[in-house]
Amino acid sequence: MDNIQDNTLFLLTDEELSILKDSISSANRIVITAHKSPDGDAVGSTLAWKHYLAALGKDAVVVLPDAAPDFLHWLPQYNTIITYDKHAEDVKKVVNDADLLFCLDYNELSRTEEMQPVIEGSKAKRIVVDHHVGPKIPSILTVSRPAASSTSELVFRLMSQLTGTQDISHDAAVCVYCGMMTDTGGFTFNSTNPDIYLIISELLRKNIDKDVIYNKVFHNYSANALRFRAHIIQDKLRLVETLHASYYTVTKSEMKEYHFIKGDLEGVVNIPLMLKGHKLSISLREDRDRPNFILVSLRSSCGFHCRKMAEEFFNGGGHEDAAGGKLYCSIEEAEKTALRAILAYKSQLEA
Numbered sequence: 024m025d026n027i028q029d030n031t032l033f034l035l036t037d038e039e040l041s042i043l044k045d046s047i048s049s050a051n052r053i054v055i056t057a058h059k060s061p062d063g064d065a066v067g068s069t070l071a072w073k074h075y076l077a078a079l080g081k082d083a084v085v086v087l088p089d090a091a092p093d094f095l096h097w098l099p100q101y102n103t104i105i106t107y108d109k110h111a112e113d114v115k116k117v118v119n120d121a122d123l124l125f126c127l128d129y130n131e132l133s134r135t136e137e138m139q140p141v142i143e144g145s146k147a148k149r150i151v152v153d154h155h156v157g158p159k160i161p162s163i164l165t166v167s168r169p170a171a172s173s174t175s176e177l178v179f180r181l182m183s184q185l186t187g188t189q190d191i192s193h194d195a196a197v198c199v200y201c202g203m204m205t206d207t208g209g210f211t212f213n214s215t216n217p218d219i220y221l222i223i224s225e226l227l228r229k230n231i232d233k234d235v236i237y238n239k240v241f242h243n244y245s246a247n248a249l250r251f252r253a254h255i256i257q258d259k260l261r262l263v264e265t266l267h268a269s270y271y272t273v274t275k276s277e278m279k280e281y282h283f284i285k286g287d288l289e290g291v292v293n294i295p296l297m298l299k300g301h302k303l304s305i306s307l308r309e310d311r312d313r314p315n316f317i318l319v320s321l322r323s324s325c326g327f328h329c330r331k332m333a334e335e336f337f338n339g340g341g342h343e344d345a346a347g348g349k350l351y352c353s354i355e356e357a358e359k360t361a362l363r364a365i366l367a368y369k370s371q372l373e374a
Contacts, residue, residue, distance in 0.1 A: 032218060033184040034166055034177065040184060042164045046148055047076065050123035053083040054147065058129035059136040060318075061091045063240065065128040067202025068152070068174040070098055072125060074195035075182045083125075086114045088138040092286025094243040098201060099194035107138040114141060121147040126162070128174040130155040152177050155341065156330070169342075172213050175202025179222050188225055196229035201236055208293060209237065212344060244287065251281035252291055260295065263365055266372040267325070269295040270305035270361040272354050278311060292320045302327035302372050303365065307350075307357045317350040317357040327371055336364040 035043065047053075055072055057065035069085045076083045089108040095101065107114045118124065124147040126132075132139045149162040154171040171177050179199045182191050191199075200223070207214040227233065244252075259271040273288065281287070288308070295304040302325045310316040319337040323329035323344045330346045333339040337360070339348020350357045365372065 030184075032180045032222065034168065034180045035184060039164055039166075043150065043181070044185065046123055046150060046163065047079065047081060050081065050148075052117075052121045052147075053081055053123045053125070054118055054121040054145075055083050055085045055125045055127060056118075056135065056138070056142060057085075057087055057127050058134040059088040059138075061087050061089070061095075061128075063091075063095055063205025064173045064175050064202040066091045066095050066098060066101065066104075067198045067200075067205070068127045068178045069125075070100055070104075071175060071178050071182075071195045071198035071202065072127065072152075073100065073103075074192050074198065075178075075190060078190045078192055078195075079186070084117050086117060086138075088135050090285065092289060093284060094240050094286050094289070095201070097239050098198055107141070114138065118142060118145050118147070121145060123147055124149050126151045126153070126160055127178070128153055128155075130158040130160065130167070132160055152181065157340075170216075172216065172219050173203045173206035175199045175206070176219065176222060178202075179226075183225075188228075191225075191229060193229045193231065196226045196231045197236060200226045200231055200233060201240065204233075204236065205240060208290070209241070213342065241290075245282075245284075247282045248284075248287035251277070251283065251287055254281070255288070255291055256294060262295075262298075263362075266303075266365055266369060267298075267301050267327075268303040268305075268365045268372050269298075269301065270307060270358070270365070272358055273306070273308040274354055275309045275311055278309075283311075292322050296322055296324045300325060303329060303332075303368075305361050305364070307354065307361060309354050315352055317352065317354060319348040319350060319357070321346045321348075327368075332364050332368060336360055336367070 055069045057069050073083045073085050085104045087106050090106050105113050118141050130153050151160050151162045151165040154174050156169045158165050158167045262269045292304050292306040304322045306320040308318045321329040321333050328343040330343050333346035333348045337348025341347050
């Protein structure tokens with residue numbers, strides 16, 4: 024490696040490294056996948072891995088269940104991604120033809136939703152790289168590190184261990200940084216490991232402009248999006264002050280009124296945590312296409328952890344302080360479920 028002088032960033036044993044090297048070397052058709060509703064880490068890690076494999080002389084195709092928010096479409100080679108919701112037959116073909124398939128940033132095949140049968144039916148070898156708890160995907164190699172800041176961090180570590188940082192291009196570095204930045208809220212949570220900043224220093228050596236990346240992601244909203252956010256905070260936020268918790272709902276009619284596009288409400292669920300001593304924030308959003316389908320996001324702070332609540336009440340999971348799930352009910356019933364969840368954890372929230 025050019026600038027990292029020791030192996031502190033390495034993830035794999037010699038045996039695991041051999042499996043990864045041999046799998047890449049022998050593969051002729053590589054496909055890289057991530058989860059439904061891909062976020063910055065899902066897109067950043069998949070595209071970074073694609074760029075890196077290209078530096079090794081390997082062509083890889085990124086396929087996703089659906090598109091990422093608009094504020095990620097600037098990432099290098101985003102336009103080469105094939106999405107299952109728009110190009111199902113193309114995705115089926117490349118996955119069926121693949122001899123090596125990477126599963127990045129998800130721990131269960133169900134997280135790819137409609138694309139799950141396609142991945143399950145593939146005869147390709149699978150390699151999993153993820154930082155969610157409890158990986159359940161059959162594979163020849165699973166790189167699971169729940170303590171990591173992001174899957175993009177893991178991808179950087181794998182690239183570094185495989186061939187050193189010299190094969191990490193500027194575009195790959197941009198994608199890695201974007202993934203790490205978005206999955207840590209601009210390095211405001213899940214980012215206390217000093218190794219993260221060693222990685223950032225290496226990325227900066229690739230001449231990335233971290234300020235430009237930040238602005239492209241976080242300063243990219245329309246006037247409608249800002250008004251929508253203000254409406255939620257002003258009119259929709261429901262505080263359970265004695266329990267240091269809150270929730271809000273977003274309906275299809277509101278999305279239509281504010282000309283909602285994917286990504287417009289990114290990060291709003293974090294805003295209530297700005298309240299002094301606030302421990303839990305829950306977002307409940309109607310799906311625009313599926314009736315009685317509610318998308319749930321949870322965030323926690325101040326010593327309370329929301330992952331168990333997501334599993335118990337919202338058919339979900341995730342990280343200790345950033346989790347998600349889904350409900351199959353009306354928005355009114357979802358609101359009642361959120362209140363039941365908050366009350367179920369009363370002793371922990373009011374402490």
